Amino acid sequence: MKGHNYDHGKGISCRKCGKIHVNSMTIRQYSEERKKHQSETLKKKYERGKIKVWNKGKTKETDSRIANHTEEFKKRQAKRMQENNPMFNLETRQKMIETKNEMIAKGQIKFRTGKRPKKVRENIRKGTKKGMNKPEVKAKLRESTKKQWARMRKKLKKAIKSGMNRPKVKERLRQTRLHQVIPLEDTSIEKSVQEELTRRGIKFEKVLIFCDGCYWHGCPIHYPNSRNGNRDRKITQRLTELGYTVLRFWGHEINEDVSKCVDSIEKEVKAICVYS
Numbered sequence: 001m002k003g004h005n006y007d008h009g010k011g012i013s014c015r016k017c018g019k020i021h022v023n024s025m026t027i028r029q030y031s032e033e034r035k036k037h038q039s040e041t042l043k044k045k046y047e048r049g050k051i052k053v054w055n056k057g058k059t060k061e062t063d064s065r066i067a068n069h070t071e072e073f074k075k076r077q078a079k080r081m082q083e084n085n086p087m088f089n090l091e092t093r094q095k096m097i098e099t100k101n102e103m104i105a106k107g108q109i110k111f112r113t114g115k116r117p118k119k120v121r122e123n124i125r126k127g128t129k130k131g132m133n134k135p136e137v138k139a140k141l142r143e144s145t146k147k148q149w150a151r152m153r154k155k156l157k158k159a160i161k162s163g164m165n166r167p168k169v170k171e172r173l174r175q176t177r178l179h180q181v182i183p184l185e186d187t188s189i190e191k192s193v194q195e196e197l198t199r200r201g202i203k204f205e206k207v208l209i210f211c212d213g214c215y216w217h218g219c220p221i222h223y224p225n226s227r228n229g230n231r232d233r234k235i236t237q238r239l240t241e242l243g244y245t246v247l248r249f250w251g252h253e254i255n256e257d258v259s260k261c262v263d264s265i266e267k268e269v270k271a272i273c274v275y276s
Contacts, residue, residue: 187211189254196262207269208239210248219250 045051060067103109115121131137163169186194189211210232212219218226236246247268249261 187213189213189249189251192254192258193249193261193265196258197265200262200266202266202269206243207245207247207265209265210246211251211254212248213251217250219252221250222252 042051046053055063055066058066060070100109116124132141164173193209193211212232214222215226216228217232218228220229232248236248239246245268247265254261
């Protein structure tokens with residue numbers, strides 16, 4: 001031991017102070033005494049001015065050197081932990097698990113099964129509540145959940161793109177869209193026209209009536225820059241070629257005056273319709 005002489009007859013003596021420690025003193029007590037002695041000698045040196053402390057009264061905010069030193073120290077400490085800690089090594093972890101399982105099988109370690117006692121469960125609940133109620137913990141949980149959802153969305157997008165690009169999936173989607181009816185139920189403007197036609201008792205064939213909503217079908221008065229009307233024009237052209245008479249009414253026209261719209265339908269239908 002540096003700075004100390006050991007004599008079997010007397011004990012441990014310090015070279016600097018000359019104090020003699022008793023033989024029966026344990027190693028732990030000796031180390032504690034040595035630490036105290038070192039701290040006292042350092043304090044005396046600081047008081048005399050022999051040793052100058054450069055970081056005295058400085059913090060991370062005031063001096064950048066301390067911040068850099070702490071970051072570097074953390075990195076070094078993490079590397080040391082990874083190198084020295086056996087839990088970071090997969091082989092050692094596997095061996096530890098195997099030995100534990102063997103000890104459980106032999107009966108050397110009791111493997112706990114069933115519920116914990118009530119007191120333990122109550123203490124765990126209280127601790128979790130206290131921890132979860134803290135604003136710092138709540139903020140961390142929010143951030144972690146946001147990150148998890150973002151990862152899940154990315155994975156789903158990739159999976160959908162890879163699935164949608166397949167020719168079989170494209171064909172199935174095309175067939176379902178062809179037979180799809182949107183909306184599933186009649187709209188309010190369609191119902192109002194139907195009620196007026198049934199009230200008048202008009203039955204007709206080879207006549208198709210479309211009640212177009214202003215937004216979804218691109219009304220030229222309310223939505224002049226919309227492109228939704230292109231599809232409707234193609235449908236009307238195709239139906240007229242097949243021999244149907246197509247009548248289209250905008251939503252604002254039906255809402256303003258339903259009877260006027262039905263009058264125009266009645267005029268067109270008179271040549272073909274059969275009244276009940």
